Amino acid sequence: MSSGISSAFQALIDAQENPFVLIDEQYRVVAANDAYQVAYGVDASKVVGKHCYEISHRHDSPCWQHGEECPHREVFENNRPCQLLHTHFDSLGRAEHVQIKGHIIPNPDGGYLLGESIFRLSPPQDLDCDEMRMIGRSPAFLHAIEQLTRAADSNANVLLFGESGVGKELAAHFVHHHSPRKKGPFMAVDCASLTETLFESEFFGHERGAFTGCVGRKRGLFEIADGGTLFLDEVGELSAAMQAKLLRVIETGEFRRVGGRETLHADVRVIAASNRHIRTMVERGDFREDLYYRVACIHVDLPPLRARRSDVPVLAEALLTHINQANHMHCYLTGEAMEKLTNYDFPGNVRELRNVLHRAAAMSRAGSGAITAEGIVFDEAASMVRNERDRRNGAKIPEPAADGQPLSIREIETRYMQELLERYGGQRRLVAQAMGISERTLYRKLRRNGRN
Numbered sequence: 001m002s003s004g005i006s007s008a009f010q011a012l013i014d015a016q017e018n019p020f021v022l023i024d025e026q027y028r029v030v031a032a033n034d035a036y037q038v039a040y041g042v043d044a045s046k047v048v049g050k051h052c053y054e055i056s057h058r059h060d061s062p063c064w065q066h067g068e069e070c071p072h073r074e075v076f077e078n079n080r081p082c083q084l085l086h087t088h089f090d091s092l093g094r095a096e097h098v099q100i101k102g103h104i105i106p107n108p109d110g111g112y113l114l115g116e117s118i119f120r121l122s123p124p125q126d127l128d129c130d131e132m133r134m135i136g137r138s139p140a141f142l143h144a145i146e147q148l149t150r151a152a153d154s155n156a157n158v159l160l161f162g163e164s165g166v167g168k169e170l171a172a173h174f175v176h177h178h179s180p181r182k183k184g185p186f187m188a189v190d191c192a193s194l195t196e197t198l199f200e201s202e203f204f205g206h207e208r209g210a211f212t213g214c215v216g217r218k219r220g221l222f223e224i225a226d227g228g229t230l231f232l233d234e235v236g237e238l239s240a241a242m243q244a245k246l247l248r249v250i251e252t253g254e255f256r257r258v259g260g261r262e263t264l265h266a267d268v269r270v271i272a273a274s275n276r277h278i279r280t281m282v283e284r285g286d287f288r289e290d291l292y293y294r295v296a297c298i299h300v301d302l303p304p305l306r307a308r309r310s311d312v313p314v315l316a317e318a319l320l321t322h323i324n325q326a327n328h329m330h331c332y333l334t335g336e337a338m339e340k341l342t343n344y345d346f347p348g349n350v351r352e353l354r355n356v357l358h359r360a361a362a363m364s365r366a367g368s369g370a371i372t373a374e375g376i377v378f379d380e381a382a383s384m385v386r387n388e389r390d391r392r393n394g395a396k397i398p399e400p401a402a403d404g405q406p407l408s409i410r411e412i413e414t415r416y417m418q419e420l421l422e423r424y425g426g427q428r429r430l431v432a433q434a435m436g437i438s439e440r441t442l443y444r445k446l447r448r449n450g451r452n
Contacts, residue, residue: 005031009108019118025111027051027062027072039120052116056088069139069440071102075114079104085142088118099146135318136311139441140303144171147300152178157250157295159235160273162302165349168273169233171302176229181269184228187221192237199242203249206258222255226266235272235295236281240288247291270295305346305353312342312353319354320371323361329369331361336373344378352379417445 005022010031013020019036021029029052032044052072053059063086064070074082081103088098099119107113136142151158152175160168169188176186194202205220221230238246249255253265272295281287305312316333324331333341337360346352360375417431424430432442 006108013115016117019120021047021052021116021118022105023052023072023114023116024107025076025113027053029055030113036118039118056086071100071116072114075102075104076112085139085146087137087142135314136308137314138303138308138310140308141311144300144302145174147298148174149178151175151298151300154298155180155269156297157270157272158298158300159278159292159296160271160300160302161277162273162275163304163349164275165346165351166302166304167350168275168302169231171300172229172231172271172273175271176231176269179229179269181228185225186229186231187225188231188233189221190233191242192234194238194242196239196241199238200245200258203246204255204257205260207260217257220255220257222249222266222268223257223264225268227268229269229271232270232272232295234274236274236276236278236287243288243291247288247294250291250294272296305349309342312346313338315350315353316341316357319357320361323357327361329361331364331369331371333371334373337371337376340373340376348379355379417442 010033013022013031013033014035016033017035019039020033021036022031024030029047029050032047037044047055053062057063059065062070062072064073069084069086071082071084071086074084081101083099083101086098086100101117101119103115105113105115148171158172158175160171162168162171172188173186176182189202200206201218201220203220203222205218205223208217232246249266250270253267254263255266256263278287278292278296282289282292305315316338320331320333323329341353341356348355356376356378357371359377360371363375364371420431421428428439428442428446432439
């Protein structure tokens with residue numbers, strides 16, 4: 001039993017199915033329910049009396065002082081319930097992503113308590129996949145994780161949008177492994193590499209003798225992925241003829257192998273991805289509208305790394321740990337090197353971050369293992385690609401300040417928000433979606449920069 005509250009009060013919070021804690025006005029945990037103790041593998045006596053930020057954030061001060069949204073502050077300052085996304089740490093120090101619902105509860109002994117329900121979006125080990133690129137704590141990343149988690153609960157097809165290198169295939173794996181289809185196969189295909197002559201054979205398979213040189217039967221991707229998930233990477237690269245054939249099999253689930261007469265059926269969930277705006281392609285006539293609505297039942301935008309700069313340190317450390325383990329090295333980043341990484345724009349996103357660290361680690365092999373700022377070398381060609389991509393998408397490249405000095409991150413962000421506000425006619429909801437942040441966060445940024 002937790003100290004400081006009655007047995008009746010404890011019984012009430014134990015009735016909650018999700019992890020639940022009571023926190024007083026001084027940020028101290030006064031009770032934790034059974035579900036919390038089971039979920040985090042701790043006895044209530046180990047957390048009661050400690051500050052919430054000490055337990056779940058490994059901080060020595062409230063999380064709002066570290067730039068995070070704080071449910072405690074929201075509830076007690078505004079005197080109303082709140083719901084937000086957070087990164088917590090479990091008893092082993094592993095980061096996990098959770099949704100918090102907080103509300104005020106009268107304290108029988110006087111005053112008020114914060115009642116905090118915790119909904120775990122995913123266990124920490126599920127995010128540490130494939131070089132641990134699917135980790136982060138920024139609002140933009142947590143919002144994407146929440147959307148992916150909700151998409152996983154559905155059987156609807158999903159369209160992922162994101163720049164090259166953001167981890168679209170990792171996101172597709174995440175959805176598959178958190179869905180009811182997780183025991184089924186996961187098949188992936190790069191649509192940009194398919195020619196029209198190969199398309200039907202790859203997707204639907206072929207019978208022996210279907211074409212010259214065909215010596216045996218081949219099962220296609222839809223047949224192999226039956227009961228599971230088929231990931232179509234860069235779906236925007238498919239030709240009009242291939243789009244028509246793909247539409248039919250998605251609509252009916254039926255197909256024939258090339259050279260075959262038997263009609264086959266497959267129950268496949270499609271997750272498509274593109275680094276191009278498919279909706280814009282539809283408006284230009286480059287992508288079938290009916291196919292768009294088939295693959296984009298759920299649409300998830302994956303934020304670029306520059307929209308989640310606060311994740312760069314944790315991503316860099318995780319990637320470097322993986323590099324060290326794979327190469328039996330002991331490299332580490334100096335403070336100046338980490339600052340240089342955090343301030344860079346990363347046109348190649350997480351893929352570029354990984355490559356930069358690989359190169360830096362290799363060059364430090366003969367030394368002490370310390371990776372200094374001089375050891376962090378960026379690819380200038382990648383920046384040129386980024387600028388060209390922005391021009392194609394109609395974005396303006398930030399100009400230097402009047403005195404010729406480079407713009408600060410805040411100045412670049414301010415100009416970017418102004419451009420988006422102009423582009424979307426002042427509709428903040430659309431601007432927030434484009435930036436991968438909540439409307440509340442956008443409002444704070446605008447107010448900080450002198451806009452109401």
